Amino acid sequence: MSGYGVHSEVGRLRQVIVHRPDLSLERLTPFNHDDLLFDDVLWVEHAQKEHDAFVALMRERGIEVLYHHELLAEALDASPEAKEHAVERTVSHLTVGPVLVDEVRAELTSWDGPRLARHLIGGLTKDELGIGLPGGVGATPADSLVASLTRRRDFILPPLPNSLFQRDPAAWLYGGVCLNPVFWHARRLETVNQSLIYRYHPRFADAGLQYWYPPLGDDGGLDEEDFGRASIEGGDMMPLGNRAVAIGIGERSTAPMVEKLALELFRADAADRVLVVDLPPSRAYMHLDTVFTLLDVGTATAFMPVMGSARAYSLRPGDRDGSLEVLPEDDVFAAFADALGVPELVVVPTGGDDDQQAREQWGSANNFLALEPGVVVGYHKNVWTNRTIAEHGVEVLEIEGFELGKGRGGARCMTCPTKRDPLP
Structure with missing residues (x-):
């Protein structure tokens, strides 16, 4: 056993990964x-202060x-291999051209970890690398069309910049982690960075x-060859506890990937049931956790205009290897x-009238992070929902x-729990 694992949505949170706003957001x-995938540019210094306060709150707990x-x-x-x-x-012939690829790769592999990490997340321009400039990296303009x-x-x-939302490219379900093939091309390299951490970090x-x-x-390494052909993101993935998992299918997560993940969980005897929630494919409801999160063992919040009419299916192991039993839920x-495993789920709707509900849902009013049963973190601005x-x-x-x-994510989106207790 590794000691890592996320065994519920609301059990006591022990360890979490976050990303402080950085150069990547300054590039917006x-x-x-x-x-x-941002709706606006950010005042990065203020975003850092907000994020620091969030981290301090968690550490105080x-x-x-x-x-x-x-x-x-x-x-x-x-590791040099990392x-x-x-x-x-x-860096490949598709990103810098075949003339420059070897020299650019050699330059970047000579950098120390902090410098390379800064630019793997924050981006690197041709100007910053000095491509085509005297004394810079790479060929002169006469040698390279790219230059x-x-x-x-x-x-x-x-x-x-979406590295701010650590939930999506890597997510834990019970004793295992899923390095997710995310939907949008703008985010796919986030999963490569997550793979580097899990594959090479001494932790x-x-x-x-x-x-x-x-x-x-x-070779014992992670095979990322199929990333992007099907997709799933952590905002749609919830280890409920009681050997059950919930997964949303909507804008970002697809049925083929949910089937693949369900079969892996069943094969490892890590879960007995995967509850699939069919959501409208909309940016407003991009993940399950934008319209539904658990607050306590038997209490949840939901945006009822979506969740009130959502279709659900339960997946269980089929009667032969590699098959599923798919049952619609009423x-x-x-x-x-x-x-x-509770008699009834108490559902707290997004607060306010119809207009206020829509505004607060857009502002991540249903995206809470539970620190322990009945104690959650959410944005101050969602006054009606927090009060309810x-x-x-x-x-x-x-x-x-x-x-x-402004990136359309709340406390749950910004965190990737790596250690969380089972349900009490």
């Missing part, structure tokens, strides 16, 4: 934020908080981790209650999210 502009960028830097310094793997996956034609501020490595490399996806290759909330939840006996620890929320 009015001209590229849509392509990078005894939770060990690890930083993604520090883990990545340490993983890169832990740097080689990172550079080979991010001749691309603009000075074009990216050699793209920025990954994880020799911990005997169980991987639900991708499989381990013949009521999504009754199915959650049954999966959790408190009236149901749940303690809401409020954080500011004026800047952090």
Whole structure:
């Protein structure tokens, strides 16, 4: 056993990975934020203050908080193979052209872990690398079409501002981790960075981790060859406890990947049931945890215009190897209650009138992170929902999210738990 594992949604949280706002968010502009999946540019210094307060709150509650960028830097310094793997996956003839590829790779592998990690997450421009400039890296313009034609501020490595939301590219279900093939191209290299951490960081490399996806290759490394052909993201994945898992299918997660993951869980005897929630494929409801999260063992919050009419299916092991039993559920909330082993699920709706509910859902009002049963973290701005939840006996620890929320994610989205207790 590795000691790592997330055995419920609301059991006491012990350890979590986050990413402090950084260079990648400074790269957002009015001209590229849509392509990078943000609704606006951020005041990064203020976002850092908001994030620091969130981290301080968790640490005050005894939770060990690890930083993604520090883990990545340490993983890169832990092994020359880590740097080689990172550079080979991010720099190729398709990104810098065949003339430049060898020299750019050689330059980046010579960097120390902190410098390389900064740019694997934050991006790297042609200008910063000095491509085509006297004394810089790479061929002169006369030798390379890429050096001749691309603009000075074009990216050699793209920025990954959605690294702020650590939940999606890597997620734990019970005793194993899934390195997720995410949906949008703008986020796919986030999973490579997660793979580097789990494969090479001393915390994880020799911990005997169980991987639900991708499989381990013949050389003992992670086989990422199929990333992106099907997709699943951590915002859709919930280890409910009681040997049950909930997964949303909508804008970001697809049925083929859910089938693959369910079969892996059943084959390892890690779960008995996967409850699938069919959601509208909309940016407003991009993940299950944007419309539904658990607050306590038998209490949840939900955006009823979506969850009130959502279809659900239960997957269980089939009667032959590699098969599933797929059963439709009559009521999504009754199915959650049954999966959790409680008589009834108390559902606290998003607060306010119809307009206010829509506004607060858009502002991550249903995206709570449970620190322990009945104690959750959410954005202060969602006044109606927080008040309604408190009236149901749940303690809401409020954080500011004026800047952090511009990426459409709340406390749950910003965290990747690696150690969480089972249900009490």
